[in-house]
Amino acid sequence: xxxxxxxxxxxxxxxxxxRNVSLEIPANTLVFITGPTGAGKTTFATLLxxxxxxxxxxxxxxxxDLAELSRRxxxxxxxxxxxxxxxxxxxNDRNVGDNVAVPLLFDSLARSKINSRVAxxxxxxxxxxxxxxxxxxxxxxxxxxxxxxxxxxxxPPFIIADEPTANMDNMLGTNVMTIFKRFAGRNTxxxxxxxxxxxxxxxxxxxxxxxxxxxxxxxxxxxxxxGK
Amino acid sequence: xxxxxEHKTRIxxxxxxxxxxxxxxxxxSILLSALILSMPVGLYMMGTTLEYFSFLVKQQPEIxxxxxxxxxxxxxxxxxxxxxxxxxxxxxxxISAEQALKEFEELTGLYSVMNYLQENPFPISIRAQVSAAYxxxxxxxTLLSQIQRLEYVDLVQFDYEWAAKLSSLRNVVENFGKAVFxxxxxxxxxxxxxxxxxxxxxxxxEIKLLSLIGASRRFIYRPFIYTAFIQSFLIFILTFVIVESxxxxxxxxxxxxxSLYQIDSPATATQWKAWGIIFSALLLIHIISVxxxxxxxxxxxxxxxxx
Numbered sequence: 001x002x003x004x005x006x007x008x009x010x011x012x013x014x015x016x017x018x019r020n021v022s023l024e025i026p027a028n029t030l031v032f033i034t035g036p037t038g039a040g041k042t043t044f045a046t047l048l049x050x051x052x053x054x055x056x057x058x059x060x061x062x063x064x065d066l067a068e069l070s071r072r073x074x075x076x077x078x079x080x081x082x083x084x085x086x087x088x089x090x091x092n093d094r095n096v097g098d099n100v101a102v103p104l105l106f107d108s109l110a111r112s113k114i115n116s117r118v119a120x121x122x123x124x125x126x127x128x129x130x131x132x133x134x135x136x137x138x139x140x141x142x143x144x145x146x147x148x149x150x151x152x153x154x155x156p157p158f159i160i161a162d163e164p165t166a167n168m169d170n171m172l173g174t175n176v177m178t179i180f181k182r183f184a185g186r187n188t189x190x191x192x193x194x195x196x197x198x199x200x201x202x203x204x205x206x207x208x209x210x211x212x213x214x215x216x217x218x219x220x221x222x223x224x225x226x227g228k
Numbered sequence: 229x230x231x232x233x234e235h236k237t238r239i240x241x242x243x244x245x246x247x248x249x250x251x252x253x254x255x256x257s258i259l260l261s262a263l264i265l266s267m268p269v270g271l272y273m274m275g276t277t278l279e280y281f282s283f284l285v286k287q288q289p290e291i292x293x294x295x296x297x298x299x300x301x302x303x304x305x306x307x308x309x310x311x312x313x314x315x316x317x318x319x320x321x322x323i324s325a326e327q328a329l330k331e332f333e334e335l336t337g338l339y340s341v342m343n344y345l346q347e348n349p350f351p352i353s354i355r356a357q358v359s360a361a362y363x364x365x366x367x368x369x370t371l372l373s374q375i376q377r378l379e380y381v382d383l384v385q386f387d388y389e390w391a392a393k394l395s396s397l398r399n400v401v402e403n404f405g406k407a408v409f410x411x412x413x414x415x416x417x418x419x420x421x422x423x424x425x426x427x428x429x430x431x432x433x434e435i436k437l438l439s440l441i442g443a444s445r446r447f448i449y450r451p452f453i454y455t456a457f458i459q460s461f462l463i464f465i466l467t468f469v470i471v472e473s474x475x476x477x478x479x480x481x482x483x484x485x486x487s488l489y490q491i492d493s494p495a496t497a498t499q500w501k502a503w504g505i506i507f508s509a510l511l512l513i514h515i516i517s518v519x520x521x522x523x524x525x526x527x528x529x530x531x532x533x534x535x
Contacts, residue, residue: 051440051532078442087532088440089433093246103441108232 001027002048002189007057009043009213017043018054019213025191025206027062030184032200033193035210041193042085044210045162048191049083050074061158079106082151084161090135090146096122097131100149121153124179141168148176152183159183159190165199173199181205236450243454254423258459261419262466268412269506270471271405273499274478291375291386293354299380304352307380311354316362316371321355328353351382417513420459424518427455428525435522436529445526452522456514464507 002025009017018040025031033041046052047059050066059066061077069077082103090099097118104114122128125145135143148164161180165173177192177199184190184205192199200207209216247254293311295304305322312320323331328350333339342348362371368386376384428435431452438448 046532049440053531072444075442075444078440080442083441085440089437091434091437102437105235106443106447108235111234111238 001025001060001062002191003058003060005058005060007047007054007059009040009047009052010055016040016213018047018210021057021210021213021215023208023215023218025189025208027189028184028187030181030190030192030205032205032207033191033210034195034197034200034207035216036195038212039210040213041195041210042162043213045085045160045191045193049081049085049160050077051087079103079154080156080158082154082156082159084148084151084159084164086163086166088147090143090150092135094135095131096127096133096135096138096146099135099146100153102150103154117153118149121149124152125149126175141172144168145176148179152179155188157188159188161190161192163193163195165194165196170198239451240454243451243458246455247458254426254459257419257423258462259466261416261423261463262470264412264419265416265463265467265506266470266474268405268409269467269502270474271408273471273475273502275405276499276502291356291358291372291384293356293375293378293381294383294385295352295354295380296382297351299352301352303380304354307378308354310378311356311375314356314371314374316359316367318357318359320357323353323355325350325352416463416510420463420510420514421517423459424452424456424514425521427452428518428521432525432529435525439526439530440532448526449519449522452518453515456518457511460507460510460514464503464510467506468503 004021004023007021008019011017021040021044033044035041043052047054048061050069053067064077066077091102097115100118100121101114104117109117119128119131122131125148127142127145127149130138130142135146138146144164144167148161151159151161159180164180165176168176173196180190180192194200203219207219209218293307295307299307301324308320308322311317325348329342329348332350356375358368358371362368372384372386375381435448
């Protein structure tokens with residue numbers, strides 16, 4: 001369960017990324033966050049990933065109040081989630097496989113284990129044959145898939161994906177969404193921000209809509225909670 | 229444990245490989261640092277060798293006081309005692325006229341010299357070794373005039389010119405070494421900082437990525453520390469080779485000089501302690517610089533700033 005209680009994020013230029021948002025996201029579901037550009041989708045994702053802290057309010061993931069984490073605990077929390085974001089760069093001096101393997105290096109796994117995990121994950125995103133390719137040999141959409149593979153390679157219990165299908169054609173976007181939907185069925189909570197409404201047009205997953213930093217509505221599953 | 233070691237080894241090998249990749253192709257920076265560092269280090273090593281050599285040579289200078297011909301044996305012995313009691317004198321020897329003649333014969337090979345002379349021409353003399361604490365030219369002058377003023381002293385001989393020259397030469401090398409050491413070391417210091425900064429700025433994407441996906445600080449620092457170690461080691465090895473080759477090149481000349489003074493001592497010796505200090509200093513500067521630079525970048529990158 002993820003809970004936001006009266007969360008606001010105001011930037012140094014005075015603008016609000018989010019304004020007084022309170023909601024609950026149940027565990028093991030795929031939730032879409034949508035809204036136009038500037039609505040607060042990315043702010044929401046980065047607050048959940050603890051890449052920035054709210055100026056007001058509380059974010060509680062499971063039993064953990066994110067505001068109370070120390071620097072070391074923040075690192076541990078970030079390690080426990082899979083993050084896809086356009087802000088998260090790929091490493092140009094490494095090949096596809098090595099890029100996907102980066103989160104696996106923290107736990108000092110054996111090379112053979114790392115290789116098999118990477119191969120399986122690349123298989124999921126359709127890039128197994130390009131394991132040894134350099135990034136320069138990939139298209140933009142393929143590079144996005146490498147980032148997605150890197151986000152899911154740890155099989156984390158919580159995945160945050162910020163606009164994962166931007167720059168992808170419909171078919172590829174649908175394939176990527178299928179991967180996330182598969183994870184949501186395996187004890188994983190997946191939060192996907194997107195402005196592409198076709199991804200949730202089947203109404204099978206909760207949708208949260210923001211506009212100008214404020215919660216516009218939350219469909220079935222995701223509950224607009226009433227803060228204090 | 230095994231996996232952790234495997235991981236660390238892999239990172240170390242990656243760091244080694246990264247030295248070949250632009251813009252971390254830093255061989256010219258490493259070579260430049262080594263060449264610049266060689267200058268003050270070489271001068272220091274040479275200065276130390278000269279200092280050691282001059283110290284050995286300084287033990288040899290002697291003052292010889294030739295007494296007048298009419299001095300009696302007892303008075304001569306008293307004279308030796310007086311000289312021995314002087315603060316500047318470390319030891320002294322009484323040399324009778326007969327001993328002086330014998331030394332002369334041995335040194336020159338003219339064993340039949342007395343066949344042509346009516347009497348032994350050598351006077352009684354006192355040979356005195358000057359204490360190491362009084363080895364500068366001013367002290368010698370004072371000492372010589374003091375001895376010269378003593379009763380029965382006919383002539384005082386001491387050739388300190390070479391010692392003064394050696395002392396001056398050592399001072400020149402030492403002072404020049406000190407003078408160039410600070411600016412040249414500063415150049416190396418800034419080169420190392422620049423190398424560290426270049427490495428870190430080239431890796432900003434990696435630092436950002438690792439920080440945002442939850443790598444520990446130790447994990448993030450590790451490749452930079454390894455690279456700093458490798459670079460410091462390479463600078464050190466190159467400096468060592470350059471300086472020791474130069475010293476080896478000059479070793480024969482120093483040996484020749486030493487042999488002139490019949491001193492049984494090696495011409496040059498590798499000064500491992502000094503080299504150890506140089507390597508430690510290089511490594512320390514490099515690691516502190518790289519850690520600080522990464523820490524500063526982490527402060528900027530560990531949280532994103534969306535607007």
